[in-house]
Amino acid sequence: MVPRIQTSFVPSLEKLMRTHDVFYFGTYVKTSKGLKFKEEMTMTTIFSGVQPTGIVTLGNYLGAFKQFPALQDEGDAVYCIVDQHAITVAQDPKELRQNIRNLAATYIATGIDPKKSTLFIQSEVPAHAQAGWMLQCVASIGELERMTQFKDKSHGKESVSAALLTYPPLMAADILLYNTNIVPVGDDQKQHIELTRDLAERFNKRYGDVLTIPEIQLPKAGARIKSLQEPTKKMSKSDPNTKATIKLLDSAKDIEKKIKSAVTDSDGIVAFDVENKPGVSNLLTIESAISGVSIDDLVKKYEGVGYGGFKQGVAAAVIDHLTPIQEKFYNLVESSELDTILDEGAEKANAIASATLKRMEEAMGLGRARR
Numbered sequence: 001m002v003p004r005i006q007t008s009f010v011p012s013l014e015k016l017m018r019t020h021d022v023f024y025f026g027t028y029v030k031t032s033k034g035l036k037f038k039e040e041m042t043m044t045t046i047f048s049g050v051q052p053t054g055i056v057t058l059g060n061y062l063g064a065f066k067q068f069p070a071l072q073d074e075g076d077a078v079y080c081i082v083d084q085h086a087i088t089v090a091q092d093p094k095e096l097r098q099n100i101r102n103l104a105a106t107y108i109a110t111g112i113d114p115k116k117s118t119l120f121i122q123s124e125v126p127a128h129a130q131a132g133w134m135l136q137c138v139a140s141i142g143e144l145e146r147m148t149q150f151k152d153k154s155h156g157k158e159s160v161s162a163a164l165l166t167y168p169p170l171m172a173a174d175i176l177l178y179n180t181n182i183v184p185v186g187d188d189q190k191q192h193i194e195l196t197r198d199l200a201e202r203f204n205k206r207y208g209d210v211l212t213i214p215e216i217q218l219p220k221a222g223a224r225i226k227s228l229q230e231p232t233k234k235m236s237k238s239d240p241n242t243k244a245t246i247k248l249l250d251s252a253k254d255i256e257k258k259i260k261s262a263v264t265d266s267d268g269i270v271a272f273d274v275e276n277k278p279g280v281s282n283l284l285t286i287e288s289a290i291s292g293v294s295i296d297d298l299v300k301k302y303e304g305v306g307y308g309g310f311k312q313g314v315a316a317a318v319i320d321h322l323t324p325i326q327e328k329f330y331n332l333v334e335s336s337e338l339d340t341i342l343d344e345g346a347e348k349a350n351a352i353a354s355a356t357l358k359r360m361e362e363a364m365g366l367g368r369a370r371r
Contacts, residue, residue, distance in 0.1 A: 044075035047180040047214070049082040049122070049171070052099035056106055058246040058318070059225035059235040062289045063186075065248075069111030071184065077117035078178050078349070079107055084122050084129065084170065088163040101333055104342055106248065109328040120345035122174065127353035131177055132170030134360055135199050138206065139169050143198070148191055172196035177353040179212040190216060207363035211356075223289035228262040231278040249326055252319045259283070259315040260308075270302035270310050280310075287314045290321045 048068065056065065071077040081103050086096060100121060107119055122128050144150065144165050154160045175183055175196050183193050193216045200211040225235045229244040239245050243261050250258070264279040272295050274281045288295045302310045332338050361367055 044181040045078060045178055045212075046071050046075045046182045046184065046217075047078045047080070047175050047178055048184060049080040049085075049174050050103060051082050051086045052096065052103040053086060054095070054099050054102075055237040056103075056248040057225075057235055057237050058248065058286065060237075061110065061248050062223050062225055062286075065106065065110040066289075067184075068107070069113070072113060072116040075182070077112075078180070079112060079117060079119045080122050080174055080349075081107075081120070082122045082171075082174060085167055088161055088167050101338065102329075104338055105329045105333040108332055108338070108341065109325045114341045114345065118345050118348045119341060120349040121342060124342075124346040125177075125349045125353050127177055127350070127357040128170065128173055131173035131353075131357050131360060134364060134366075135169035135172050135176075135203065136166055138199055138202050139195075141165075143195065144168060147195070149188075168192055168195050169199060172199045175214055176200055176211050177356045178349075179352070179356065180214045181212065182217045183214050184217040187218065190218070203360075203363075207360075210359050210363045223285050225286060225289070226278065226282040228258055228279075228282070231263060231282040246318065248322065249329065250322075252323065255319055255322070256312075256315045259318065260311050262311065264307050264311075268306055270299060270305065270307070272296075272299060280307075283311065283314045287317045291317050 048071065050064070068077075068079065081100055083096065083100055086099075104119065104121070108114065112119060147168055150165055153164055171192055172195065175193075176199075183196075185193055193214065197213055200213050203211055204213075227233045227235050227239060227241075227244040228246070229239075229241050235245050237245060237247075243258050246255055246258055262279060262283060264283070265277055267277070270280060270284070271277060272281050272284050284295050284298050287293070287298055293301075302313065305313075
């Protein structure tokens, strides 16, 4: 069988983004006049993976989950719940299982359509661990030790899991198994995608043109949601002050209480000034990101309104937006419908990943050559 190859006239990434994200591929076919190149087209594959680590904050939602549904219309979107990455640190098995379901339900409740995309659990596709080992064999200790997250998480500790050092090749496998063209990530994950590209290029150089080299897509500057109690710091799920963080599944009563107790200032004037009025600016940012109304228009809306009315308005906007998401989440999380969606997603993912793994194994000389 002649493998499909990417042609030399693939448009630039910038042009692809302007022309409906279409990549050109082709196959050589045998004709009476010899081999002839037959051009085909395929949609761009976009991959995103999230760890099932528990709490999803309002900041997580606005910075990531709210953006995910748009990817479904830009290409073939693949969403992976990367539970094998979660176990690089000790996890309670029952909690991990529940967190996996919660994350799957969150994906769908926030707009992922399983008919348009592929949603699945990493550990239910064995090719991830297999390809991760194969890529680990082309990685070097030095480049893994240079990874910022390994240095940060191992700093000052007497002992850490070996997986904290070796998980980047597994992350690379997650991406490469799906012939991914684009990986949308934040700055903190850019180094991992650069390593993925390096490993794919090294694999291809040693074993032939097997793996697609993905491109990094950094997000547009978006809302940076801050702590409600310390508005110069990022909103964090690990903040010991429970009033500082709004969780995606917080009740309407809790959301209202947290926003009413948010730190502001003594001016009583609603204005956007991050340096001098960080608390008020943070609340304006939250309502703007939730509602789509510009900050300038919100400032006009709250002109002459005291902080009590301002906070009430922000709370109402957040509650109105999150309520239908929460309702959908609770309807799904323990349902058989969710299991069906994940079963179908795993089936689709297995078909694609197994084909890529087979090409990798054949290229490396693993197993028996079939006659």
